Amino acid sequence: MRRELATVQVGLELPEVGRVVLPGDVKAYADAGGDQNPLHQDEAFARSVGFPGIIAHGMFTMGHLTAAVLAWAGEAEAVTKISAQFRAPVFMGEEIVAGGRVRAIDADAGTATLELWVRVERDGATEWPIKKGEAVVRLA
Amino acid sequence: MNPAAEGTVYPDVTFVVEPERVAAFREVFGQAQGVPPTFVSVAEFSVIPTVVADPNLGLDFSRVVHGSQEYTFERPLREGETLTARTHIDSIRTKGANGFLTIVVELLDPEGGLVCTASAQMIERGQL
Numbered sequence: 691m692r693r694e695l696a697t698v699q700v701g702l703e704l705p706e707v708g709r710v711v712l713p714g715d716v717k718a719y720a721d722a723g724g725d726q727n728p729l730h731q732d733e734a735f736a737r738s739v740g741f742p743g744i745i746a747h748g749m750f751t752m753g754h755l756t757a758a759v760l761a762w763a764g765e766a767e768a769v770t771k772i773s774a775q776f777r778a779p780v781f782m783g784e785e786i787v788a789g790g791r792v793r794a795i796d797a798d799a800g801t802a803t804l805e806l807w808v809r810v811e812r813d814g815a816t817e818w819p820i821k822k823g824e825a826v827v828r829l830a
Numbered sequence: 831m832n833p834a835a836e837g838t839v840y841p842d843v844t845f846v847v848e849p850e851r852v853a854a855f856r857e858v859f860g861q862a863q864g865v866p867p868t869f870v871s872v873a874e875f876s877v878i879p880t881v882v883a884d885p886n887l888g889l890d891f892s893r894v895v896h897g898s899q900e901y902t903f904e905r906p907l908r909e910g911e912t913l914t915a916r917t918h919i920d921s922i923r924t925k926g927a928n929g930f931l932t933i934v935v936e937l938l939d940p941e942g943g944l945v946c947t948a949s950a951q952m953i954e955r956g957q958l
Contacts, residue, residue: 715858718857721854722851722854722857723858723871723872723875724875724876739892739893747896748895749896752868753855756859756867756868757860757861757866760861760864760866760867765864766863766867770903771901773898773899774898775897776895776896776897776898776899
């Protein structure tokens with residue numbers, strides 16, 4: 691069931707959705723999605739190109755963010771546009787937290803535009819694996 | 831990267847929205863129904879080896895990270911359907927030691943109608 695337009699206002703926040711990223715998750719994503727870059731599976735390779743360890747695919751983090759948007763919107767078919775900027779790596783064992791906020795509503799088109807992000811708490815500071823994400827979602 | 835490779839169009843590739851693959855993708859992200867919008871990345875990864883191997887482009891994939899990504903849908907993908915993936919290099923820019931490559935993949939239905947546009951910005955990091 692699609693979310694109803696009447697229940698949505700500008701400024702409304704989506705419920706945040708957290709997920710701890712484990713090597714098995716990243717491997718499952720590589721197999722399902724087709725990106726077998728060793729940066730996401732091989733510690734020695736990741737270090738050889740300047741990272742302290744394996745990092746998650748940007749598309750894993752964006753997939754988690756998209757799942758959070760779909761859970762809020764009510765169905766996969768509701769999303770007509772989604773974008774993300776990848777700003778920070780995600781290391782194994784870290785919790786990625788997806789969030790968003792309604793930026794605009796187009797009542798004639800029956801759509802809401804969301805601003806989106808994914809944050810990670812690392813060494814006492816907030817990092818932003820995804821910033822300036824955006825989605826356009828059809829509402830009922 | 832060779833800036834003159836901007837505008838390169840690669841051969842069309844057939845992309846089947848395989849139900850088993852869609853199910854595996856949904857499972858990774860705990861999704862109940864539908865084709866996840868980011869499933870289109872499977873189509874992108876079916877053409878990226880061709881782009882990486884293009885000697886005229888000269889991309890060093892070992893130094894590449896994903897900068898940004900955008901998907902725009904004319905309609906949702908349907909499980910089991912066969913689409914055509916048409917790929918071109920939309921832009922190549924250099925900023926400092928880093929190169930910025932934007933690859934656009936359009937998914938077309940059998941009548942040639944646009945279903946989805948995927949735009950990926952890749953960053954080729956400068957030598958360490």
